[in-house]
Amino acid sequence: MSSGAAPDPSYCRFIARRGSPPLDGTASLGVTGVEVDLGADKPRHIWSYGQLRSEEPIRPNAIDVLLMSKDEPGASLFVQGARFAAELRLRAPHLSARAAWLREKRMWFFLLAIIAALVFAAYLAGVSPAKSIAKALPDSWRERLGKATRESMTEGHKECIDPAGLAALTRLTERLSKGVPGNIPFSVHVYDWPLMNAFAVPGGQIVLxxxxxxxxxxxxxxxxVLAHEMGHxxxxxxxxxxxxGFGLGATLEVMLGGTTGGGLANVGLMLAQLGYSxxxxxxxxxxxxxxxxxADISPKGLGNFFTRVMKLEAEEGDKAPGAFSWFRTHPLPAERARLVSEQRDYPSSPALDASDWQDLKSICKKTRAPEDAT
Ligand SMILES: [Zn+2]
Structure with missing residues (x-):
């Protein structure tokens, strides 16, 4: 090969359209485009540089190229030779890997713009943007956020881990999970805490x-109560x-870092106090x-609990302020009771049998200090 301004013609294979036989020839870099010579009896093809496309971006160390051209749709041209590839990159820079990288960057920017537009549209349609964002997050991120939140909310209280109680709790959770759409893997944790409370944290984790x-x-x-929290x-x-409450930035930080991080130190407190709309x-x-x-469980328990505990609170609330936290953050008792009473009867059995229920009630026989938690 000589070392002129343009390399000597390189071996090429030309296919006029999909399915037609490949023709051997030579390709060279002309003034305005790639010139393809397929023999004296065949017409010359000139593919102008600006119209060239390549299946893959041409990298600096490429040893061959596969080209298409808007000048001849359907035709393809394979050219062998590192020198040809390198020179072609100079004449048609849009084929280079860097150009492809920039195009990809633009694509990402475009995607982000679309997401922003969707979130905004959801907001206009009355769907909360925070929820749209939450939906888009990977499960493992939600789980990490849930763990950090749970640890923050239950600080100072031991988790209850009596094996028989845990087994009963698992049975109840699995039974209630039958009707859960989309396979959310719920996990329920009981804490040795006299306050009467239940809450859901991210990632399908629930605290009782x-x-x-x-x-x-x-x-x-x-x-x-558990079913209601699973609903949240x-x-x-x-x-x-x-x-x-904390902004997407601080939330992402916890999800990616997996720590309770300074920014979210009060996340538990906030969730516990606010309640929902x-x-x-x-x-x-x-x-x-x-x-x-x-789950074939009667809904009457949910209604009964409310009416009974509201009465209890009226009688004992002054003696133990804050003891009825769950009911304070849960408005609409009358509406909830009506909703339950409107339910058509269906065959049901107790949520747990007598022995499981006793085991669950004594789940705090054995506890684990927060430091031991995994
Ligand atoms: Zn609620």
Whole structure:
């Protein structure tokens, strides 16, 4: 090969259109384009540089190229030779890997713009943007956020881990999970905490307190509360509340870093105190009734619990302020009771049998200090 301004003609293979036989020839870099010579009896093809396309970006170390051209749609040209490839990159820079990288960057920018537009459209349509964002997050991120939130919310309380109690809790959770749309893997954690409370944190994690188990007179009551909290989980209410309250940046930081991080130190407190909107509570109730029905558990437990505990609060609330936290953050007791009473009867059995229920109630026989938690 000589070392002129343009390399000597290189071996090439030309295919006029898909399925037609390949023709051997030579290709060279002309003034305005790639010139293809397929023999004296065949017409010369000149593919101008500006019209060239390549299947893959041409990298600096390429040893051959596969070209297409808008001048001859359907035709393809394979040219062998590192020198040809390198010179072609200079004459048709849009074929280079760097140009492809820039195009990809533009594509990402374009995608982000589309996402932003979708979130904005969802916002205009009345769907919360925080929830749209929460939905788009990977499961493992939600799980990490949930763990950090749970640790923050239950600080100072031990997790209850008596094996028989855990087994009963798993059975109840699995039974209620039958009606869960989209396979959210719910996990329920009980804490040795006298406060009567239950809440959902991100990633399908739910916290129940010993205070709530103590005040339940039947497994159906606990199942009702649990189903309601699962309803919040299905609707991603905890995720959306955290994104709304702390901003996407701080939330992402916790999800990516996996720590409770300074920015979210009070995340648990915030979730525990605020409660959700009335609309969110209605959504959770609606899911609760569906989950109970799919599990053949009577919805009456959910209604009973409310009326009974409200009475209890009226009598004892002054003696133990804050003891009824769950009911304070849960408005619409009358509406909830009506919703339950409107349910058509269906065949049901107790949420747990007598022995499982006793095991669950004594799940705090054995506890684990927060430091030991994995
Ligand atoms: Zn609720």
């Amino acid at each position: 307190t010993k205070g709530l188990l103590d005040k339940s007179v039947s497994p159906d009551e606990t199942a009702g 989980g299905i609707e991603l209410h905890p995720e959306a509340a955290i994104i709304r 009335r609309g969110a509570e209605r959504e959770a109730d609606k899911h609760a009734l569906e989950l109970l029905k799919a």
